Structures are given as C-alpha cells and as structure tokens.
Amino acid sequence: MNRRSVIQRGDLLRCLQGTCGGERRFVAELCGFEGAEPPERLPSEPVIPTIPFLPPRIEVEPPRLATTGTVQFLRAVRSQAKEPEPPAETAERTWLEQLPPLTPEELSGRNVPPPPTPPLQSWARTWPFLRDALGGRREGTRLEPRAAVRDAARMRPFHRLPRIKRRVWARHASVFLDGRESLACFRDDMRALVEEIKRWRGAEGLSLFWLTDGSPAGQAHRLPAPETVAAKPEAGGPVLALSDLGCLGGGTALGRVWSDHAHRWRRQGIRCSALLPCPRDRWSAEVAAAWDCAGWDRGERRRRGGQPPLARKENPADANQKVERLLTLLTPAARCERGLLRSLRLLLNQDADVGTEFDVWNHPECVN
Structure with a gap:
C-alpha cells in the first residue's frame, strides 16, 4: 500500500531549483515522486526537393514560300x-396593314365631345398672382394711428387724416388673350x-382683347362683341397678358413688339403683368425686363415683381x-385632343413641361 507522501508538489519544485540533468530524477524519487520516461523520437524522413516538369522543346520549321507560280487576271470583253429580278414574295400582310387609310371625316371630332383638359395650374396657385396683377390698394374708413402719430411728432399739419389702405380690385383692367x-x-386654360x-x-x-395674330400692335377683337378695335388698354388700369410674348414660336420680332408696348404703357402709369405658358429657360431677357412675368405651369413658384429667366438653357437634344417620348405615348390615338395631350404630359411629371406640350402640339406628325 502506497503511503501518501507528506511532501507536496510545491516542495518538489523548490527542491528542483538549482538542479539539472540526472539530479532532478534522483531528487524527485527521494521526495516520493516517480518520473516518466521521455517518449522516443521517430527519425524524420529526409525532404526530397521536387523538380518542376518541363515539356520537351518542339522545334517548328518555318513555312517555305513558293518560289514558282502564275496569277491569272480576267479581262472584260463585252457588257450586257x-x-x-422581281422581289421575292413576302409573308401575308397583317389585318392592320390591309386596312385602308383613315379619311379626314374619320379623323374629325364628329359629335363626340372632347375630353376635359386638366388645368395648367390650380386656382389656389394662380389666385395670388391675379390679385396682385389686377388689383390695387384703396383707403378705407378706418384711421391709421401710426401715420397720424408720426406726422404729429414731426409737426406736420393735418390736411387729411391718414386711413388704412386695403387691397381691392382695380376699377378698370384689361386682359389680352393670344389667339x-x-x-x-x-x-381652354x-x-x-x-x-x-x-x-x-x-x-x-x-x-377682354382677343389678339388673332398674337401682337398688340395689330387689330384685336373686343370680347364678347365681334367688333374689331385697336388693342388699347384702359387708362390707369392694369394690363394682364395671357401669352408666351413671342418666347415659344413668335420669334424675336414679336417679343420686341410686346416689350415696346410694355414700356409705353408703363410710362402712362399702367402696370403690365403676364402669365406665360412657357418654361423659364425659354424666356427672353428683354421681355422679362419689360413685363412682370410669371410661369403658367405646375411647379412654378412666383414672387412679387416678376421672375427672371433662367440663365441655364435646356439642351436641344434633351428637349427633342x-x-x-410624348409622341410615343400619343401613337395609339388617331387624333390628338388638347385634354389627351395634357393628361399624358402630366403623367411624365418632370420629364415633360409646358414647352414640350407646345412642341408636340405643333409637331408635323401630330394631327389635331
């Protein structure tokens, strides 16, 4: 029966300090511990270096050039x-290709009412501009105490008590419609x-003046009467033009006519405002300086005193x-109505503006 040694492992470690070699085994047995034999080491196999396999070198002889031979050339002896040849018979035409072309009577609107045209802009956005363009300010019955105190502090005599001005519609106003x-x-707008x-x-x-040729210098029809009169606004009343002012299709000559009339009317004390169904990148700088212009389209923001034209013009390739793209959407329709064109244009959101609608309406491939 093995008796448990009184000497612990910690005592053994202290005794082994300072010993080396075979002394450690003797000291361990003396303290009651048995040492294990070290494992035998297996002889290691020698490492044989590997030599990469190299394919045998194949020598290719260069092709030999022919040193002898003849070349034949053809000579034309006659022409005929x-x-x-008749064209080869193609497959049968489809039923759509076999239909006769549409006649002008079929392309006409007949008695079918056209679809309603969505507005260019909601009335909530157009209303503030119209109130400023066709309105003014007039003194009411309520006194303005601040102005009275200011005049009294400056020792000014009161010839008339100041009163609060309120916004009202102008007594006379003129609206020019480009026809x-x-x-x-x-x-419709x-x-x-x-x-x-x-x-x-x-x-x-x-x-109301209907301008048939789109110029304020020519003759106009005064609505609702069909009489032809000169396009002359009321004295002292504001002027509102519903036109592109020549920025879309009238050219610089028409725009110059609108600018000259605006300068002449302003010298007479007439305010000139315009709603333009035209993108701001197509506005003329001369027209925008003469008129208080505002864009007439969805997404346009207005400010008092008119808007300036955009300095960055649209690339013609992007406009085309x-x-x-809008013409592609109109392809299934045999006739382009104003309401249909506006609805499809609004579906494209930012990819088409009011200028795109004008270009498609006047496109030679569009039947309206």
Whole structure:
C-alpha cells in the first residue's frame, strides 16, 4: 500500500531549483515522486526537393514560300444590261396593314365631345398672382394711428387724416388673350381663367382683347362683341397678358413688339403683368425686363415683381428626347385632343413641361 507522501508538489519544485540533468530524477524519487520516461523520437524522413516538369522543346520549321507560280487576271470583253429580278414574295400582310387609310371625316371630332383638359395650374396657385396683377390698394374708413402719430411728432399739419389702405380690385383692367393657332392647346386654360376672373372680380370694368395674330400692335377683337378695335388698354388700369410674348414660336420680332408696348404703357402709369405658358429657360431677357412675368405651369413658384429667366438653357437634344417620348405615348390615338395631350404630359411629371406640350402640339406628325 502506497503511503501518501507528506511532501507536496510545491516542495518538489523548490527542491528542483538549482538542479539539472540526472539530479532532478534522483531528487524527485527521494521526495516520493516517480518520473516518466521521455517518449522516443521517430527519425524524420529526409525532404526530397521536387523538380518542376518541363515539356520537351518542339522545334517548328518555318513555312517555305513558293518560289514558282502564275496569277491569272480576267479581262472584260463585252457588257450586257439585265432586267432587275422581281422581289421575292413576302409573308401575308397583317389585318392592320390591309386596312385602308383613315379619311379626314374619320379623323374629325364628329359629335363626340372632347375630353376635359386638366388645368395648367390650380386656382389656389394662380389666385395670388391675379390679385396682385389686377388689383390695387384703396383707403378705407378706418384711421391709421401710426401715420397720424408720426406726422404729429414731426409737426406736420393735418390736411387729411391718414386711413388704412386695403387691397381691392382695380376699377378698370384689361386682359389680352393670344389667339394664335400655335397656342391653341392653351385656349381652354385661357377661357377658364377669364371665367374665374369674372366670377371673383366681376365683369364690370373688365376689357377682354382677343389678339388673332398674337401682337398688340395689330387689330384685336373686343370680347364678347365681334367688333374689331385697336388693342388699347384702359387708362390707369392694369394690363394682364395671357401669352408666351413671342418666347415659344413668335420669334424675336414679336417679343420686341410686346416689350415696346410694355414700356409705353408703363410710362402712362399702367402696370403690365403676364402669365406665360412657357418654361423659364425659354424666356427672353428683354421681355422679362419689360413685363412682370410669371410661369403658367405646375411647379412654378412666383414672387412679387416678376421672375427672371433662367440663365441655364435646356439642351436641344434633351428637349427633342422629351418630345419623342410624348409622341410615343400619343401613337395609339388617331387624333390628338388638347385634354389627351395634357393628361399624358402630366403623367411624365418632370420629364415633360409646358414647352414640350407646345412642341408636340405643333409637331408635323401630330394631327389635331
């Protein structure tokens, strides 16, 4: 029976300090511990270096060039004309290709009413601009105490007590509507806007001029009477133009006519404002300086005193791409109506603006 040694491992470690070699085994047995034999080491195998396999070198002889031979050349001895061969028979035409072309009567609107045209801009956004363009300020009955105290502090005599001014519609106002055929896609918007002005302002003192050629220098029809008169606004009343002012399709000559009339009317004390169905990058700088312009389209923001034109112009290639995309959407329709064109244009959101609508309406491939 093995008796447990009184000497612990810690005592053994202290005894082994300072010993080496075979002395450690003797000291361990003396303290009651048995040492294990070290494992035998197996002889290691020698490492044989590997030599990469190299394929045998194959020598290729260069091709031998022919040193002898003849070349034949053909010579024309006569010419003869031949009839063109008839075209090969193609497959049968589809039912769509076999249909006869549409006649003008079929392309006409007949008795079917056109679809309603969505407005260029909501009335909530157009209303503030119209109130400033066709309105003014007039003294009311309430006194203005601040002005009275200011005049009294400066020892000014009171010839008339100052009163608070309130915003009212101008007593006389003139609205010019551009009646060119190129702007026919915006006629529904012009009529709807005039009706809203009559509803909120009233028809009394409101002069409507329909410009057939789109120029204020020519003759105009005074609505609702069909008489032809000169396009002359009421003295002292504001002027509102519903036109592109020549920025879309009228050229620089028409824009210069609008600018000259605006400068002349301003010298007479007439305020000139314009709603342009035209993107701001197409505005003329001369027209924008003469008129208090505002864009007439969705997403346009207005400010008092008019908006300046954009300095960065749109790339013509991008504009043509927008037109082609809108024309592609109109392909299934045999006739392009104003309401259909506006609805499809609004589906494209930022990819098409009011200028794209004008370009498509006046495109030679568009039947309207």
